Amino acid sequence: MRLGWPRLVRNVVLTLACLAGALLPVAAQMPDPKQMSGVPLPVGDLPPGTVTVRVVRGTMTNVIAGQRVDLIGPTPTSAKTNDSGRAEFTGLQPGTRVRASTTVDGEYLESQEFAVPSNGGVRVALVAAASGQGQPGSGPQAAQTPAQIGTVVLGQQSRFIFEMGDEALNSFAVLEIVNASGAPVQTAQPVVFELPADARGPGLLEGSTPQASIVDKRVVVKGPFAPGTTSLQFGYSLPISGASLTVEQRLPLPLGQVSVMAQKVGDMQLQSPQIAEHRDMPLQGETFIVGKGPAIPAGQVLSFTLTGLPHQPVWPRNLALALAAVILGVGVWASTRRGSGNPSDDGRRKRLDARRDRLFAELLSIEEQHREEAIDPERYAARRRELLTALERVYAQLDDEAAA
Numbered sequence: 001m002r003l004g005w006p007r008l009v010r011n012v013v014l015t016l017a018c019l020a021g022a023l024l025p026v027a028a029q030m031p032d033p034k035q036m037s038g039v040p041l042p043v044g045d046l047p048p049g050t051v052t053v054r055v056v057r058g059t060m061t062n063v064i065a066g067q068r069v070d071l072i073g074p075t076p077t078s079a080k081t082n083d084s085g086r087a088e089f090t091g092l093q094p095g096t097r098v099r100a101s102t103t104v105d106g107e108y109l110e111s112q113e114f115a116v117p118s119n120g121g122v123r124v125a126l127v128a129a130a131s132g133q134g135q136p137g138s139g140p141q142a143a144q145t146p147a148q149i150g151t152v153v154l155g156q157q158s159r160f161i162f163e164m165g166d167e168a169l170n171s172f173a174v175l176e177i178v179n180a181s182g183a184p185v186q187t188a189q190p191v192v193f194e195l196p197a198d199a200r201g202p203g204l205l206e207g208s209t210p211q212a213s214i215v216d217k218r219v220v221v222k223g224p225f226a227p228g229t230t231s232l233q234f235g236y237s238l239p240i241s242g243a244s245l246t247v248e249q250r251l252p253l254p255l256g257q258v259s260v261m262a263q264k265v266g267d268m269q270l271q272s273p274q275i276a277e278h279r280d281m282p283l284q285g286e287t288f289i290v291g292k293g294p295a296i297p298a299g300q301v302l303s304f305t306l307t308g309l310p311h312q313p314v315w316p317r318n319l320a321l322a323l324a325a326v327i328l329g330v331g332v333w334a335s336t337r338r339g340s341g342n343p344s345d346d347g348r349r350k351r352l353d354a355r356r357d358r359l360f361a362e363l364l365s366i367e368e369q370h371r372e373e374a375i376d377p378e379r380y381a382a383r384r385r386e387l388l389t390a391l392e393r394v395y396a397q398l399d400d401e402a403a404a
Contacts, residue, residue, distance in 0.1 A: 036157075037127035038100075038111035038229070040207065046121025049092040053100045053111070054085050054123070058130030064104065069126070073098035094118035104128035112207050112231050147224035150185035152177050155229060156256035162247070162306065163263045165237060166373075169306065171247055172205070172235040177225060178256075184224040191252050193219040195236055205233035244307040251302055258293035260304060267308040274302055349398070356394045363387045 046052065051071065055064045063085025070078045071089050073096055079087040092098070094116050101110040109126040116122065155176035163170040173193070179185045195202055195217040202214050209230050212221045219234050238245060258274045264287040270278060278291030296302065366383055369375040 036125055037109065038124065039231075040112055040114035041123045042117050042120060043123055044120040046123070047090070048119060048121065049090060049094060049116060050121035051089045051092060051098065051100070051116065052121070052123050053081075053087045053089075053102075054125045055081050055087070055102055055104065055109075055128070056085055056125065057104065057128045060125070060127075062130075064128070067102055067104065069100055069102045071098050071100055092116045100124050100126065102126055114207055147184040147186040148181070149188065150179075150181060152179050152185055152187060152191070152225050152230075152253060154178070154251065154253045154255040157259075158255060158257075159259040159261065160249070160302070160304070161261050162304070164265050164310070168200070168237040168239055169245055169247070169309070170235060170237050171199075173233065173249070174205075175232040177209075177221065177230040177232055177253070179225045179227050179230070182227055184226055186224040190223070191221040191232075193234070193252060194250055195219065196238060196248065198238060199236040200239065202234065202236040205235055207231055208233040240309050243309055244305060245309055246303060246305045248304075249302045251296065251298055251300055254298045255296050255302070257295055258291075258302065260289075260291045262289045262304075262306060263287075264289050265310055268310075269307045271305045271307070272303055352394055352398050356391065356398070359387055359391050359394065363391070 053069045053071075054060075055067045055069060056062050057064055063081070063083075065081055065083050065085060067081045067085070067087070068078055069081060069087035070076060077089060079089060081087045087100075095118070096116045097113055098116065099111050099113040101108070103109070104126075105128065107128050109128060111124045111126065114122060155178040158173075158175040161172040161174065163172070177191065197217070199217055202217060202219070204212055204214065204219075209221065209232055211223070211225075211230070212219060212232055212234070214220075214234070219232070221230075221232055238247065258272075260270070260272070260275065260278075262268070262270050264280060268289070270289045270291060272291065272293070274293045274296055275291040276293045278289055281288055281290050363384070366375060366380055366387070370377075370380045
């Protein structure tokens with residue numbers, strides 16, 4: 001299953017590195033432009049159906065003018081970059097899946113595949129190596145090279161994002177699987193992320209590699225991995241039943257740097273043994289907790305604990321179910337004390353038993369609807385009173401029958 005980007009995560013993904021950079025010394029704040037190469041950024045300041053591709057060498061200010069850029073899709077097209085290093089493609093059909101590519105001094109650059117949005121446009125940067133630092137093994141020829149047994153890692157731009165949902169925490173992993181060699185790499189085993197046992201609705205996000213799939217509650221990525229970066233993006237929901245929740249993720253690959261962002265609601269706090277420091281930051285009218293930590297090896301469990309979560313108490317539902325169970329138990333006990341009677345009495349008791357079972361089944365049904373917020377609270381309260389009153393009458397009649 002492949003999911004669309006959630007409301008907040010769409011733009012948060014590409015701003016996390018910049019915001020989290022404030023936690024580091026000034027000398028370390030500037031991200032590596034290569035890490036941003038090929039990542040699509042949906043924006044609202046471009047007309048619908050517009051994609052701009054900026055081509056630079058080494059740094060974002062060293063633009064390349066007159067460079068041919070190909071937009072690969074159902075109808076391939078090409079354009080040349082202007083004096084600002086941007087190639088512009090307009091009039092694209094919303095929903096069309098495309099990717100941008102170019103070759104700079106023998107270095108083949110290609111973006112992630114993305115869908116043209118119906119609102120706004122998309123900006124993409126393709127970053128070539130600095131002069132004299134080309135990568136001769138990264139062009140199309142490298143993709144045709146037989147894969148070699150090797151290893152891959154999770155890049156420093158990998159990140160984990162948490163967003164509050166309705167009685168659930170939405171968890172997203174936006175990861176970069178990096179092959180630093182100049183040839184395709186086949187890992188000894190597929191890369192597998194085991195999801196939490198109570199994860200609900202796991203799925204891959206738009207832009208994730210087609211090499212990934214969801215098998216039960218496992219995200220499986222099969223090789224070979226091309227030179228450079230392979231994007232893996234997945235998400236799932238975790239039910240919130242109390243004021244705190246711990247999310248754990250065992251990492252099958254080494255992680256270059258821990259980066260996390262969590263939407264803050266109320267007095268919510270974020271704790272993790274792998275986070276060196278964190279702080280609150282405003283973004284898009286929301287407050288986010290942004291944290292960073294050092295590299296961690298493969299096999300280690302990444303753990304995030306969120307406290308102060310908004311939640312509804314479960315004791316009213318449990319109390320209602322307990323009362324219903326007691327009433328049913330009393331009815332069963334009373335029915336076992338019945339003596340034998342005439343056929344008309346037996347028929348009356350059977351009708352009372354059937355009515356009792358129907359009322360009890362409906363009571364359990366509305367309790368479940370109430371728990372899932374699928375019923376109006378006022379209607380729930382009124383109908384629950386009616387059912388309990390009716391059950392009391394039925395049990396009173398059953399008691400009278402038993403006494404008789």
